[in-house]
Amino acid sequence: MSEKKQSVAIVGSGLAGLTAARLLADDPAGRYDVHIYEIGPTPSFAAASLSLPHPSGHTEPVDIPMRALSAGYYDRVFALYRRFGVQFRKLDFLFAFTRQDSSGSYFIHASGNHRFPPKPTGKSWLSHLWDLLCVALVYAWYAACLQYFPPHVAETHGTTESLRQYTERVWLPTWFTADFLLPLLSSVTTCPHETLLEYPAVDFAGYKTRTAGKGHYVVDGGVGNIQSRLMYGIPTTFNAMVTSITHLPSGKIELSWKNTKSGEEHLETVDKVILAINPSVIARIYPTLAPQMEKIPCLDLEVVAHTDESLINLMPASGGESGALLEGKMSIRAAAALEPNEAHIVQLRTTTVPTSGHMSSRILRGGKQPREELSHITESTHIHNPTNVFFTTIPLSPIDSSLESSRAKFTRVLRTAESRSIVNSIFHGERREKEWKNGDGGVWLCGGWCWDGMVLLEGCVVSAEEVARGLGVVVPN
Ligand SMILES: Cc1cc2nc3c(=O)[nH]c(=O)nc-3n(C[C@H](O)[C@H](O)[C@H](O)COP(=O)(O)OP(=O)(O)OC[C@H]3O[C@@H](n4cnc5c(N)ncnc54)[C@H](O)[C@@H]3O)c2cc1C
Numbered sequence: 001m002s003e004k005k006q007s008v009a010i011v012g013s014g015l016a017g018l019t020a021a022r023l024l025a026d027d028p029a030g031r032y033d034v035h036i037y038e039i040g041p042t043p044s045f046a047a048a049s050l051s052l053p054h055p056s057g058h059t060e061p062v063d064i065p066m067r068a069l070s071a072g073y074y075d076r077v078f079a080l081y082r083r084f085g086v087q088f089r090k091l092d093f094l095f096a097f098t099r100q101d102s103s104g105s106y107f108i109h110a111s112g113n114h115r116f117p118p119k120p121t122g123k124s125w126l127s128h129l130w131d132l133l134c135v136a137l138v139y140a141w142y143a144a145c146l147q148y149f150p151p152h153v154a155e156t157h158g159t160t161e162s163l164r165q166y167t168e169r170v171w172l173p174t175w176f177t178a179d180f181l182l183p184l185l186s187s188v189t190t191c192p193h194e195t196l197l198e199y200p201a202v203d204f205a206g207y208k209t210r211t212a213g214k215g216h217y218v219v220d221g222g223v224g225n226i227q228s229r230l231m232y233g234i235p236t237t238f239n240a241m242v243t244s245i246t247h248l249p250s251g252k253i254e255l256s257w258k259n260t261k262s263g264e265e266h267l268e269t270v271d272k273v274i275l276a277i278n279p280s281v282i283a284r285i286y287p288t289l290a291p292q293m294e295k296i297p298c299l300d301l302e303v304v305a306h307t308d309e310s311l312i313n314l315m316p317a318s319g320g321e322s323g324a325l326l327e328g329k330m331s332i333r334a335a336a337a338l339e340p341n342e343a344h345i346v347q348l349r350t351t352t353v354p355t356s357g358h359m360s361s362r363i364l365r366g367g368k369q370p371r372e373e374l375s376h377i378t379e380s381t382h383i384h385n386p387t388n389v390f391f392t393t394i395p396l397s398p399i400d401s402s403l404e405s406s407r408a409k410f411t412r413v414l415r416t417a418e419s420r421s422i423v424n425s426i427f428h429g430e431r432r433e434k435e436w437k438n439g440d441g442g443v444w445l446c447g448g449w450c451w452d453g454m455v456l457l458e459g460c461v462v463s464a465e466e467v468a469r470g471l472g473v474v475v476p477n
Contacts, residue, residue, distance in 0.1 A: 007269075008273070008471075013045060014044050014276060018227060019460060020444075022230045025233070027471075027473045028474065031472070035236070037236075039242075043236070047408075050305060063222050064303050065303055066391070069458075070207075070217075081226055091217065091218055092342075095108065095111065100349055104314065111215070112216070113213055114343065138180075139176075146205040146208060153200070186378035199415045203454050243265075252269050252270065274446060278413050280293065286443065296422060299414055300412075301412055302408065303408050304407045305389050305390070310400070311349070312390070342385065348380055349381065351396060412455065415455060420452065423450065426445065427445075427463070439467075444471075446467045447459065
């Protein structure tokens with residue numbers, strides 16, 4: 001080989017950074033020397049995953065967060081995982097909608113319509129069927145609106161409509177938005193309802209259209225499987241907090257980083273930098289992009305693994321037949337242990353709304369509720385089957401520390417009409433004077449948030465592949 005290899009520093013070892021690293025390291029023309037810098041002591045994609053005891057005696061790897069993929073939305077993630085021979089497992093979910101101060105659920109949704117929605121405990125069949133009818137009718141209206149009256153986007157209407165504006169424009173009843181739509185969408189976006197209402201409505205239209213009626217999948221054996229394959233043979237420095245990126249007169253880039261254990265500071269000079277980190281960190285370390293990055297909101301949150309049943313509002317019980325948790329006939333943990341192949345239960349517990357009673361009575365009262373009713377948070381607890389551990393995202397009430405197995409912190413990048421326009425201008429927009437575009441000055445961005453869609457794993461792979469293409473690497477199909 002005649003040409004000298006280009007040095008590429010990749011900051012962050014989440015799925016985006018690892019995918020970009022693998023693609024460049026595997027460049028058939030061998031043009032890149034790749035090095036990953038990660039602030040944590042281990043690669044971050046599977047850093048919070050746990051190995052939990054399985055009732056049959058072996059240990060079960062469990063990903064935190066769940067890293068679930070919904071068929072239809074994750075074409076590039078599935079393609080990447082398949083290339084590395086990773087197997088998937090289908091998971092069905094029963095989303096049990098509850099309120100913080102009341103026991104039992106008021107509605108249960110079966111993911112991908114894999115079964116008839118179970119009747120919540122304490123509800124009469126008449127009330128259950130009435131609620132199902134109301135929810136089904138409004139849901140059909142919502143689905144039809146998304147198709148025939150799609151949300152406005154800046155490209156065609158000058159401004160991008162928020163979910164709040166859209167639900168009002170298409171007269172979605174407030175009870176449906178507050179009690180059903182927002183808690184369910186919160187389980188995907190893990191943010192408070194107020195924040196969710198500021199998301200571009202078009203994000204949900206795309207997600208819903210592509211995933212409707214399709215199943216959820218997780219990586220068999222956990223995402224550690226794909227992580228080790230992605231970073232195989234690639235030099236990585238852990239405990240390395242990158243603190244600044246500076247352009248040198250030579251055209252090269254100076255990367256400053258600090259060893260978080262020893263406190264030692266280091267300088268590296270490289271040809272290219274790929275920032276696979278969230279916008280708030282980019283704003284701090286790369287001042288060129290600070291004005292744009294500061295406008296992209298981020299939310300710090302926690303996922304706690306525990307066995308504290310006080311967070312579970314589903315009906316308590318006394319022993320009985322299998323699969324009966326949601327009917328209130330058996331204990332939560334016994335139900336999880338008995339049915340290893342059954343749907344996993346996800347309890348969606350929303351902070352209390354001012355009015356009480358079941359959905360049907362609220363519908364009968366006319367449906368219109370005051371706006372403040374929407375300013376709530378939905379805590380999501382995955383009752384893991386069959387390990388009997390609960391995974392609670394954004395806990396609403398204290399968890400008994402003696403029942404905690406782990407507590408992991410994450411930063412979620414949020415979406416707004418403004419952040420969508422910034423992201424689209426960086427990654428897709430026409431080149432206008434003074435507007436920074438991805439790759440300018442040898443600095444590239446990738447991450448779950450670096451595409452025009454929901455901030456999920458698909459964005460990581462799509463954006464990492466874009467970076468690779470931008471650097472002349474052919475991306476396998
Ligand atoms: C609770 C929760 C549940 C989720 N569930 C799902 C799901 O089920 N399905 C799905 O598709 N998506 C899910 N997501 C979203 C998805 O996990 C993220 O979009 C994705 O992991 C983002 O990956 P990334 O590579 O862009 O960034 P990250 O995973 O955030 O990786 C960036 C890494 O860079 C490192 N870093 C930060 N600063 C520095 C620095 N200064 N120097 C060096 N290193 C640094 C950090 O260790 C960080 O982990 C969930 C997110 C959360 C928070």
